[in-house]
Amino acid sequence: MKSIKTRIFIFCIILLAGCGVASADTGKDMEELRLSPEMSAVPLDERESLLKILNDAVKAGVPSTDIALIVKRGLARGWESKSIKESVLLLTKTEQQGLPLTSLLDRFHQGQAKGVPFERVSASANKLTEKLSAADGMVGSLMRGGMKEGKGDEKGKTIQTVARAMERSVPDAAVMQIGAKLMKSNSPLSKLDAAVSTMTNAIEMGMQPAQASKMMNMAIDKGYSETDMMMMEREMFSMMRDGATMNDVMRNMETMMNSGGMGFSGSGMGGGAMIHNGTGMSGSPGMTHGGSGMGGGGGGMHGR
Amino acid sequence: MDNDRELIHKLLDGGLPSDETAALMKRVNSDPDLLEEFTLLKEAVTVIEKSERKQASASFTSDVMRRLSSGAKAERKGWRNFFFGERIFRWNMAYAAAALLLAVLTAGGIYNFRSGGQIPYSALDKSAVTVKFNFYSPDAKSVSVAGDFNKWRTDAGVMRREEGGIWTIKIPLKPGAYNYMFVMNGDAWITDPEAAAYHDDGFGYKNSVVRVDKL
Numbered sequence: 041m042k043s044i045k046t047r048i049f050i051f052c053i054i055l056l057a058g059c060g061v062a063s064a065d066t067g068k069d070m071e072e073l074r075l076s077p078e079m080s081a082v083p084l085d086e087r088e089s090l091l092k093i094l095n096d097a098v099k100a101g102v103p104s105t106d107i108a109l110i111v112k113r114g115l116a117r118g119w120e121s122k123s124i125k126e127s128v129l130l131l132t133k134t135e136q137q138g139l140p141l142t143s144l145l146d147r148f149h150q151g152q153a154k155g156v157p158f159e160r161v162s163a164s165a166n167k168l169t170e171k172l173s174a175a176d177g178m179v180g181s182l183m184r185g186g187m188k189e190g191k192g193d194e195k196g197k198t199i200q201t202v203a204r205a206m207e208r209s210v211p212d213a214a215v216m217q218i219g220a221k222l223m224k225s226n227s228p229l230s231k232l233d234a235a236v237s238t239m240t241n242a243i244e245m246g247m248q249p250a251q252a253s254k255m256m257n258m259a260i261d262k263g264y265s266e267t268d269m270m271m272m273e274r275e276m277f278s279m280m281r282d283g284a285t286m287n288d289v290m291r292n293m294e295t296m297m298n299s300g301g302m303g304f305s306g307s308g309m310g311g312g313a314m315i316h317n318g319t320g321m322s323g324s325p326g327m328t329h330g331g332s333g334m335g336g337g338g339g340g341m342h343g344r
Numbered sequence: 345m346d347n348d349r350e351l352i353h354k355l356l357d358g359g360l361p362s363d364e365t366a367a368l369m370k371r372v373n374s375d376p377d378l379l380e381e382f383t384l385l386k387e388a389v390t391v392i393e394k395s396e397r398k399q400a401s402a403s404f405t406s407d408v409m410r411r412l413s414s415g416a417k418a419e420r421k422g423w424r425n426f427f428f429g430e431r432i433f434r435w436n437m438a439y440a441a442a443a444l445l446l447a448v449l450t451a452g453g454i455y456n457f458r459s460g461g462q463i464p465y466s467a468l469d470k471s472a473v474t475v476k477f478n479f480y481s482p483d484a485k486s487v488s489v490a491g492d493f494n495k496w497r498t499d500a501g502v503m504r505r506e507e508g509g510i511w512t513i514k515i516p517l518k519p520g521a522y523n524y525m526f527v528m529n530g531d532a533w534i535t536d537p538e539a540a541a542y543h544d545d546g547f548g549y550k551n552s553v554v555r556v557d558k559l
Contacts, residue, residue, distance in 0.1 A: 153496035156547045164546045
């Protein structure tokens with residue numbers, strides 16, 4: 041008798057702890073959402089169908105924390121439940137296609153936080169999903185060709201980087217050209233990620249896609265490492281900040297690469313954020329000016 | 345084998361027919377383990393039979409029955425003994441490992457519950473680096489930093505006002521590049537003019553970028 045009681049007791053404890061841990065994330069988020077004041081504002085019939093879609097999304101693997109946040113923010117921003125359903129369905133579909141979700145979730149979070157209307161968020165998210173799908177095909181073909189994936193979710197990261205590049209009008213051919221070159225030199229996927237990221241950032245700084253592509257091809261031919269590419273990008277940004285034109289920047293980069301030296305070594309931090317590492321500190325003590333001047337030094341202010 | 349043990353007990357209790365006894369003894373004699381067990385049990389029975397017998401009191405049966413009279417009470421006592429009765433703690437590596445695993449899972453669950461899953465970075469991560477964000481605005485009533493590291497929550501990175509109208513916050517971030525903006529007075533999104541780089545946010549505005557290197 042005692043033995044049975046002990047077994048029942050231990051079983052119950054384990055069951056409770058297991059259930060508690062397993063549902064701590066999913067259950068808590070969804071239950072909080074179901075009981076939230078935002079949700080109670082949704083008509084009952086709509087609420088049931090919305091909750092079903094949300095549960096399906098969680099089952100598909102979309103993180104419940106993100107879903108809850110998107111729904112709460114959407115309702116708080118006055119999005120109709122139809123719009124929220126559409127958003128969550130897009131996330132579910134993307135997850136089911138095996139595409140990385142991070143950048144898409146970020147697009148929703150960012151758009152909602154900044155008060156961007158649903159139509160614009162939806163258009164941007166749909167466009168991103170298309171690009172993710174195309175990027176997945178490109179990265180997949182390079183991997184099938186022999187490009188190796190390193191630690192962690194390098195594939196997912198690279199797909200998102202390529203998708204961002206495509207959003208910035210980087211031609212598919214430019215990405216594939218770089219990919220093919222790196223594949224030939226047995227470079228890992230992380231190097232493609234770094235190269236495409238640098239190329240995209242250069243385009244965002246104002247460089248023409250053709251110029252950026254030429255520069256990256258040159259860097260790869262010269263054997264630039266991922267760190268070199270990052271430092272190259274910082275150098276470009278620094279020059280731009282100092283008032284150099286894009287042509288000057290491009291010329292400088294070409295000269296630097298042709299001179300044989302990488303020209304980029306060591307590490308450091310720039311920008312408005314200070315980096316602390318316990319006892320040490322590196323980086324420039326940047327300070328952001330804004331407020332009274334409504335955004336200082338090119339910061340710009342977007343009040344919505 | 346187990347059946348033979350049962351038969352042995354039956355035999356010692358004197359309840360086994362003679363034909364079955366003969367068959368059983370044949371099997372017992374052919375099995376050394378069974379024979380040893382049988383011998384020991386028989387010796388025990390002999391010792392008990394030879395020992396002094398005490399006469400039970402006349403009220404013995406009624407005393408026992410009185411104690412057993414209330415089934416519910418006995419059940420309650422059973423549960424009380426179950427929870428509060430002293431016992432010897434026995435353990436083995438499997439139980440210890442299971443307990444440890446349970447403790448870790450529970451701690452993880454509690455941590456996740458407390459953080460609300462809001463912060464994708466972890467101060468406990470050894471690779472995390474503390475990044476200090478600064479914003480100068482003497483007139484601001486509130487300032488926070490929102491970025492992909494806190495799911496763009498304007499209530500997560502609330503900055504503290506320091507002397508001279510400088511608002512600051514320290515956030516532990518793992519190595520990587522992060523997009524962020526400052527949010528002044530709850531609704532004005534401001535790009536950091538001193539950022540390390542800028543990225544389009546997909547909606548036509550510029551996010552500031554902070555890069556955290558491996559140290």
